[in-house]
Amino acid sequence: MDYVKLINCMRCGMCLPHCPTYKETFLETASPRGRVALVRKFQEGELVDTDQFLEYVSLCLDCQACASACPCGVNAGELVAEFRCEKKAGQGLSIIENAILRQLVPHPDRLEAATAPLRLYQLSGLQKLVRSLGLLKMFPAALGRMEGLLPKLPGAPLRKTIDEVTPAQGTEKGTVGFFLGCVMSLIFSEASIATVELLSSLGYKVVTPKDQKCCGAPNMLGHDFEGVKQAARFNTDLFEGDAYDFIVTDCGGCGAELKKYGHHLDGEAKATAFSSKVRDISEILANEAGALKEKLKPLNLKVTYHDPCHIAHCQGIRSQPRALINLVPGIDFRELPEADACCGSAGTYNIEKPEMSDRVLARKLANVEKTGADYLVTSNPGCLLQLKKAMAEQLPQVKVIHLTELLQMSMNG
Ligand code: SF4
Ligand code: SF4
Known part of the structure; x- marks a missing residue:
């Protein structure tokens, strides 16, 4: 760890009102400033990593607000x-x-095989039965929460069914490599289908290599940095060369990780070149706003937008998704208070730290309710999972969709 980064903190406290865990507890140990001080004291040998110490640092959502x-x-x-x-x-x-982290996540075939029983669980009607009889209460708490987050799965993982090459419509402007995230493929395939359709309709040839692997974000969440580096090496090799103008993803978590490959691999030229080509889908589409606008038909909806941490804080993308929503004729856009505050999903945080996750989520729900919106748009699978479940239970009048689904809806009239 770079000690200089720790001593750069001048203890001003400007981060405090932005930290979700501090806002809930008002504890210094649950604040960014406190966490930096704790890690610094550990590095200086003045603190040891007791369970209490580890509890303090593990309460961090890594939202980077x-x-x-x-x-x-x-x-x-x-x-x-x-x-x-x-x-x-x-x-x-x-x-x-x-x-x-090593035997399952980096192997798409195994990951897909592991989700097959879940598909059967849903298709057989067993999930409906379990939920209607309230049997989830009998599951171990963590398993019950995981099951509760599970939305309706698509018939097959998108990686299996997507065409490796989707031709550009009209005059070809360029070629993009599509990085299809694992959760997007397994769960939110409709959004990724919309992404490819939008890119193709705007004149991009879309290449989706079927042998791509997980971006490494789950390894980072599991603090397995060697696993992250293995993912970075594999994917930079796979997308190497001049074939792609951009490498596009519609998954905020993947985008944030892919853009850090150069950093993860210590500035290695190939990885740095890869990272420099990575774009979130909203960045590409916002650059095509003129052409896109011509294709959009009115939608009379009240819409608000939740900034995923991995998009707003990790990639600095805030204006593009809003500009794209406002491109749709007829939309009444309502800015969400504290839009860039974490929703409490944070990878597996909502399973591991349910109490704090629920407190952070409750704040998000209260803010969504204030907008009076009937659609909540976002673009990270973790946020989609967390918010879809929460809205279905507590604000059923609000539908949660990915940004590209909203644009596709408008494009298809
Ligand atoms: S981490 Fe917080 S307290 Fe430290 S310098 Fe930054 S804003 Fe100030
Ligand atoms: S990453 Fe988020 S939860 Fe962690 S210290 Fe920063 S603002 Fe707080």
């Missing part, structure tokens, strides 16, 4: 994640972590 607010460029979320990666490197992965 603190980094957006800090005038000194300190990123408390990233520093905490780096600290946890270093600790994990020293300890090694447990058998379960190894099974999930």
Whole structure:
């Protein structure tokens, strides 16, 4: 860990009102400033990693709202994640972590096979029965929460059914490599189908290599940095060369990770070149606003937008999604209060830290309700999972959709 990054904190406290866990607790140990101080004291040998210490740092959502607010460029979320990666490197992965992070996640075929029973669970009607009889209460708490998050799965993973090459419509403007995230393929395939359709309709040839692997974000969440580097090496090799003008993703978490490959691999030329070509779909579409506008038909909807942390804080993308929503004729756009505050999903945080996750989520729901919107748009699978479940249970009048689904809806009239 770079010690200089720790001492850059001048303890001004400007990050405090932006930190979701501090806003809920008002505890210094649950603030970015406090977390930086804790890690610094550990590095200086003045603190040891007791369970209490680890509890303090593990309460961080890694949402990086603190980094957006800090005038000194300190990123408390990233520093905490780096600290946890270093600790994990020293300890090694447990058998379960190894099974999930190394034997399952980087192997799309295994991942897809592992979700097949879930499809059967839904198709057989068993899920409906379990939910209607309230049997989820009998599951272990974490399993019950995971099941509760599971939306209706598509008939097949998109990676299996998508064409490897989708031709451009009209005059070809360029070629993009489509990075299809695992969760997008397995769960939110409709959104990725919309993404490819939009790109193709705007004149891009879309190439989706079928042998691409997970971006490494789950490894980062599991503090398995070696696993992240393995994913980075594989994907940079796969997309190497001049064939692609851009590498596009519609998954905020993937985009944030892919843009860091150069950093993860210590500035290696191939990885840096790869990262420089990565674009979130909203960046590409916003550049095509004129052409896109001509294709859009009116939608008389009240719409609000939740900024995924991985898009707003990690990639600095805020104006493009809003501009795209406002491009649709007839839409009544309502800005969401605290739009860039975390929704409490944060990878597996909503399973591991349910109490804090629920508190952070409750704030988001109250803000969504204030807008009076009937559609909540966002573009990260973690947020989609968390918010779809929460809206279905608590604000059923609000539908949650991906940005590209909204645009496709307008395009198709
Ligand atoms: S992390 Fe940044 S904003 Fe927060 S106290 Fe330190 S210098 Fe100030
Ligand atoms: S990453 Fe988020 S939760 Fe963690 S310290 Fe920063 S603002 Fe707080």
